[in-house]
Amino acid sequence: MGNDLKAALFNPLQFASITARNRVVMAPMVTNFASSFDEVTDHQVAYYAERARGGVGTIVVEASPISTRGRISSHQIGSYDDRFIPGLTRLAGAIQDAGAVALLQLCHGGPKILTPAGIRTESVSPVAVREGDVPRALSVAEFRDVRRQFVLAAQRAQKAGFDGIELHAAHFYLLSASLSPYTNRRTDEYGGSVVNRTRLSCEVIEDIKSTLSPDYPVWVRIHACEALDPGLSLVEGRQVASILEAAGADAIHVSAYTLPINKKIKGTVNIRVGAMPLKDTPPGPFLDYAAAIKQAVNIPVIAVAKLDDWIIASRALVDGKCDMVALARQLLCDPYWARKVQSGLSNDIVHCKYCMTCHTAQQRGEAVRCAQNYNLFGKPIYKDT
Ligand SMILES: Cc1cc2nc3c(=O)[nH]c(=O)nc-3n(C[C@H](O)[C@H](O)[C@H](O)COP(=O)(O)O)c2cc1C
Structure with a gap:
């Protein structure tokens, strides 16, 4: 039984034109390790290469702003100018050389963008998601600019x-x-x-596929549902996934907005629920959402959130709840999670304590830190080693 469970994690998976060596995904995490000019840095390459060597099949590199206005913090990896291509090339190459598939997450921060003097947040409607920060609504003509920026970033x-x-x-x-x-x-x-609310995302997918190639893999990360009034219901989340599939999406990565937020983040959040499981959250809080989305689509579904117990992660695959499992914070703490599980050394895994040190630093615009692993750029260094 143990071996069957493990095999589920380490079966290859093909999506669009490529094959991942296993079902383990490194979820995107903004690290703020890029330079002050938003360029990939050497230590950032080392950070991702170490996690690819640690055995994950796919790495979704952290959210990269598609425009200068779309940035959510400084020191993000830019994709809004050709000058970033050499750094991005080194990064993709380092991940692939270590055997993992390299995807880049593209993002416009919308109502959560950086707001230096003179810049207002921008969104689809003037609804604040941060305390006292009501965004300007973008026009349809501005949506066309955003679509073009997504295509250029994807190129x-x-x-x-x-x-x-x-x-x-x-x-x-x-x-x-x-x-x-x-x-x-x-x-x-x-x-x-x-259908109307999904239109912008569909247009971006269609623009990318028609400009680059229908085979160029495009994953989409969505909320399955939101504990808000009015919020996206699970029924709507399933419809969104299915509409995105019809527009050409190659996989759906299922997050949600249904968890209590981190109380350490003060003064920035209007919405009192979030996507980040806390210490007391039971494992796999979004697995059933992933399963519901999986029933609505025929493309691979990626589950995420507190899946560091490999038996829970594998069981979700065996039970058909998802096709891949993504880990975020656990891979800051122990980059070798996948390799250790695969080689029967799961007792040696240094487990994330979900203390939120990483997330708190990231939200403050600081370089991400881990309270347990003092060296994120190579072989981990733990307190008593
Ligand atoms: C420091 C940090 C940065 C994050 N940055 C991103 C990001 O760039 N894009 C994204 O979609 N999610 C981001 N997330 C959310 C994670 O991808 C993931 O959904 C969440 O941490 C839950 O997974 P986990 O329990 O395995 O950590 C971030 C999370 C953390 C802790």
Whole structure:
């Protein structure tokens, strides 16, 4: 039984034109390790290479802003200019050399963008997701600019050798703000019905596929549902996934917005629920959402959130709840999670304590830290080693 369970994690999976060596995905995590000019740095390459060597099959590289306005913090990896291509090329190559598929997550921060003097947040409707920060609603003409910026960013990812991209349509960034009835109050063809709210994401997928190639893999990360009023219901989340599949999406990565937020993040959050399991959250809080989405589509579904117990992760695959499992914080703590599980050394895994040190640093715009692993750029260093 143990071996069957393990085999489920380490079966290869083909999506679009590529094959991942196993079902383990490194989920995207903004690290703020890029330079002050948003360029990939050497230590950032080392950080990702170590996690690819640690055995994951696919790495979704952290959210990369598609425009200068779309940035959510400084020191993000830019994809909004050709000058980023050499750094992106080194990064994709280092991940692939270590045997993992390299995807780049593309993002416009929308209502959560950086707001230096003179810059206002922008979204689909003037609904705040941060305390006192009511965004400006973008026009349809501005949506066309955003679509073009997504395509140019995807082209840069492709030129740099990334195997594909993931669109960040979760966590109330621009595409997510369009999908959610909480943030989308438009009355034109981009608001109202689920089809209308999904329109912007569909157009971005279609533009990318028609400009790059229908085979270029495009994953989309969405909320399955939101504990908000009005929020995306699970029924709507399934419809969104199915509409995105019809538009050409190659996989759906299932996050959600139903968990209590981290109380350490003060003064920045209006919405009192989030996507990040806390210490007390039971494992796999979104697995049943992934299963519900999986029933609505024929493309691979990726589950995420507190899946560091390999038996729970494998069982989700065996039970058909998802096709891949993504881990985020656990891989900061122990980059070799997958390799250790595969070689029967799961007792040696240093487990994430979900203390939120990493997330708190990231939300403050600081370089991500891990309270347990003092060296994120190579072989881990733990307190008593
Ligand atoms: C420091 C940090 C940065 C994150 N950055 C991103 C991001 O760039 N894009 C994204 O979709 N999710 C981001 N997330 C959310 C994770 O991808 C993941 O959904 C979440 O942490 C739950 O998974 P886990 O329990 O395995 O950590 C981030 C999470 C953390 C802790």
